Amino acid sequence: MQKAFNIKAREFDLEATMYSGQTSQPPWHKNGKYYSELLIIDNKPSLVTIKQEDNKLHVKIESPEKVPLSEVKEKLNHIFDLKFDIEGFYDFLSSYPPLDSIVDYSRGLRLFLAKDIFECIISSITSANCSIKRWTKAIDNMKRLWGQKYTFSKGTFYSFPAPDVLANLDDDSLRLAGVGYRAKYIRKTSKRITRIKLDVMDYDEAFHLLLKFPGIGPKVADCILLYGFRKLEAFPVDVWIKKIMEHFFSVDDRHLRDFAREEFGEYAGYVQLYLYDYARKSGIFGGV
Template sequence: MITVELEHFSLDKICDSGQCFRMRKLGDGHFSMVAGDQYLEMYQKDGVVDFCCSQEEFICYWVLYFDLDTDYEAYMNAANPRDKYLGAAIKAGDGIRILRQDLWEMIVTFLISQQNNIKRIRKCIETICRKYGERKNSSAGVEYYAFPTVEALSQATEEELRGCGLGYRAKYIAVTARTIASGQISLEKIYDMRYPQAKKELMKLCGVGEKVAECICLFALHHMDAFPIDTHIRQVMDVHYKRGFPNRRYRGMRGIMQQYIFYYDLYS
């Protein structure tokens, strides 16, 4: 177990931030996370967090995943003091981190997320993981399922995926998996692209529109200028930023500002 004291870090808020759908609250301050083929349990009390993993796993995987080396106070302090709405959103969302998640997992996750609610998204993801992912056991003996590989989902038919409760999104995932498995689109090349190029390349995939591409850029590729606009964000923009969001001021950090706003609008 690794115990660390962290500022501006909240497992509770990360779990509810809409970035990841395989993180679960097990009890007061107790959480589990499945990311790719990794399993982790965590406990938090105030600023002290216990990560139930080895030091090697913590340093090589989870530090990067939770973006622990980034100074989020710098983001918070960059807000325009005259922007009362953003100030309130930052205060409410203090503790959120922009996670560095697997690109393939985020492509599938946000294809599933379209016109969907969090409860159903979680259920759909768990269903495809159980059907197409590798069954594994954590060091503590907890059984879980890794996220399905590109190859595994490329072998699934659209009808089979519909049977997982995916509805019309089944076609998007079936076609996208085959497109990537065949080499028509390279995930490795997307990892090396800058934000505008990565977004453009992602939008070549079946079912990936601008909003989904923005989510993937932010939550997988960690392009902090990505700014996903869904119904919640659009309503906030219409009310509080009629002249548009001040993109120039927040260049390089628009994504974290979007997350603070999203969380605040959802839970305030």
């Protein structure tokens, strides 16, 4: 099956979203203006290729079986959070000095949500104390080494390995992917993570449960909840967010998360995303 169609994408910057460092997944495979990735649609492996032109996404899908186009559209609307009222968010920022100017650096940036929840969990663990370049390469290596292989007209793509696959590897094998000391955390968490249902929990319950897993501290837990489960009150705090929040606000490090949830409410996750992007692009602290 091969089909093509368009999706409306107003106030959306595909490239900025792909390369914003969100820990849901690595950027999709780029070829010119096109981005391609293996998605599982209706339990069928499907190669989805997209290109942005103005306020539209041009979408091509290739699959060995017939796939409902409505489900492809729903999946893409979810992954790129295209139903989010981003103009309402911009109105919030414009009415909230000193954050009223940060949108100028990041207009069109949206959440890049998980296509595979387990991949997001492992990506977030792998990202701890690690550059964007290194953790995205490690995740791609894990897919190539232990994922399921699918061949399409545009090439070979790999799924992310299942939890039991990673759980049964030893630490030395996992380090081959480039995860370093995080190997033991990945292996141990892979053994336990399928037993929980984070999607049906409220934010606080899910956050405190995640902290019990190896390799998951407050920042990683919030990354998982924001990019994996779209819990928008999540506010991942790393060294760059600490610096940028100190730049704009007078708040103790220990209370940053609580402050953000109280001040920004349902926009907390998006504020964090835009603050991180501002820190990267403005150059006020050097590179991220």
